[in-house]
Amino acid sequence: MKAYKEMSKEELLVLRDELNKEYSDVKAKGLTLDMSRGKPAASQLDMEMDFMNALDGSDLRAADGTDCRNYGVLEGLPEARKLMGDMLGVPAENVIVCGNASLNIMYDTVARSMMFGVMGSTPWCKLDKVKFLCPVPGYDRHFAITEQFGIEMINIPMSLDGPDMDLVEKLVNEDEAVKGIWCVPKYANPLGITYSDETVRRMAALKPAAEDFRIYWDNAYVIHDLYEDTSEELLEILSACEEAGNPDMVYEFCSTSKVTFPGAGIAAIASSKANLDFIKKTMTVQTIGYDKINQLRHVVYFKNVDGMKAHMKKHAAVMRPKFEAVLEVLEKELAGLDIATWVKPEGGYFISFDAMEGCAKAIVAKCKEAGVVLTGAGATYPYKKDPKDSNIRIAPTFPTPEELAVAADLFVLCVKLVTVEKLLAAAI
């Protein structure tokens, strides 16, 4: 294939006509596909319907005799704390198991800091300026939280090793207004990469100007490997922070949303005892306790973290061919054209795609016009502003394989068409 940039204007015009013809044909099919969010497919959820029967015959008592049908147990059942702790590689006593969503815990954690500060610091709502570092491209729901609280977001470029740590160190260690950094350290949303050991160690060794700076470590994909043998290892951050003399510097979040049922899973926060003690002071006013029956259901269903990991292989078996199908189409149709780059992830829920500068919005719009909804272009950046208008998050998991084949073909067609138009506009 010839790189587009090397084509003459005439060649581009011919190509555009061909692509437009193809696009009209696809559009005529009247597709309606949603690839906007990282959602498990129905076929994944079908596999775990027995989760619903996990408590059949149970007397709904926890191992310590607690009646899970009644009030209480703020931190979560001990066995649920152990299960989630084992998932993260941290001790049970560093874990509080909460409700159905880690997003809610993250929101509440930021909200708490706004209203009550962090372990004795000034409440952020009393400060003139609060800033968060946002590795980009990143997770739109993180950015929505910090935006809602009026926290200034600063873009941090991502490489295949994680955030640009030179920049992170400079900003965190010098600017007292920097109170946090959003991280998805494993199979990052959307890049799909895992932070290198060096990145984690440098993160843990930060010397923040602000005493109330915390790393918001959203380990959403901690056991969400696509390949059995090539699981990318992530250094455990709580102990890394402790070793670096920063035991209280990190809040870690996780959930079983993409392990059991999204919306009906359990979520947890892991942190130092000092952080958890402070959190519990507000949490005990906010709630008497979270859903212990659902915690027990998870424990009984999985038995232990090995059960959880075995279960995730079933998910991977369904998801892997979808990732590979999309990557194959990208490779086959776009390699050599020099108009886009993408990362081949080994886990998580996304493929991050970078089009030529200034093309992402138009590509997403073109796809939508033909019936395939992608995550909005710009969504992977704070304030929905991708400075290069080039990143697109592809979420290949929700559609069926048949739908995905159609969608991937349409996607590369739109990439080509928009790029050709962009090149032609530049040539005029």
Place this chain on the structure above:
Amino acid sequence: MKAYKEMSKEELLVLRDELNKEYSDVKAKGLTLDMSRGKPAASQLDMEMDFMNALDGSDLRAADGTDCRNYGVLEGLPEARKLMGDMLGVPAENVIVCGNASLNIMYDTVARSMMFGVMGSTPWCKLDKVKFLCPVPGYDRHFAITEQFGIEMINIPMSLDGPDMDLVEKLVNEDEAVKGIWCVPKYANPLGITYSDETVRRMAALKPAAEDFRIYWDNAYVIHDLYEDTSEELLEILSACEEAGNPDMVYEFCSTSKVTFPGAGIAAIASSKANLDFIKKTMTVQTIGYDKINQLRHVVYFKNVDGMKAHMKKHAAVMRPKFEAVLEVLEKELAGLDIATWVKPEGGYFISFDAMEGCAKAIVAKCKEAGVVLTGAGATYPYKKDPKDSNIRIAPTFPTPEELAVAADLFVLCVKLVTVEKLLAAAI
């Protein structure tokens, strides 16, 4: 029986010796009973174990086809909104169904107002002073929320018709800093009374000085009648507010914590469309959605509000004898002594007891010394300060009937003993 106040010092001294002897005997039994919180008994929860199987054979789809196993549906399933709306007597579109606890919704509602104001008003954290009216005796967890946010709490005396509305009108209509009032309008915690129609109408017709004043209507015991035929009717507040020209003035809260399983129920907020729209703006950043499977479980289990009410009769059958046993002991042992008053409730979870001034703390301590834990004296007042030190909240539901008989006997013994000591101290 002779009223204690009419006894001579000598009579009191003899009585004290007798009571002390009795107390030593009871103490020797080494009781360990917890009557501190309004918790259902295990025998109530045993009755509804089939709740756990409600979704057996279900495909976990809502009536509109929504896959409850996946993300989404911020406001809750339509059929769950209808169920909770019917419970409150309000339309489904005025209801958002959330997580497992109405307390959490109340906390979040106050937190939201602190951080973002109310429908465009100044965030409360930016104001010098925010005040809440607190009908007393009231619910300690309400007071804990407002105390945590530094909101000044003002005691409002309760009568058998509800809060002193003359005082409420004066304070709400004249003081712009008054932003809310905590109400448990039916079978009030702890008084057990239901607000009269006139009280509700006057509440709905308030003319608040503050545009962001709201009534926090915690209808925790809306279907929690103890008697089948004498259910106390509560006027529906949303329509009362609308009729009075104050459509946005109330947030109503409820849950199934004491209908199905505490901690594994569902909770809801009901309010005007304008209020709910404002709430959803923050809620959509806080969560993708609550546990729809548990919502579906409730809908399938109860079918409709009639199923719910029929179910509550089973609870009442277990609870009624406990209330009556305690009331019988109070009547038999204390009537005529002129040392205490109490209310006979027709629903809810509590019996409110008023000892002679200055005796409540000592009575609770005496009970504890002999192994029976009651709600801390003062807990029913803001800042845990009962100005008269006289109110005690009795929670008769959790113990077994046998335990309850022992506990009630100990309680009246402690009341007598502490009162005699108080009178003797005054006589010296």
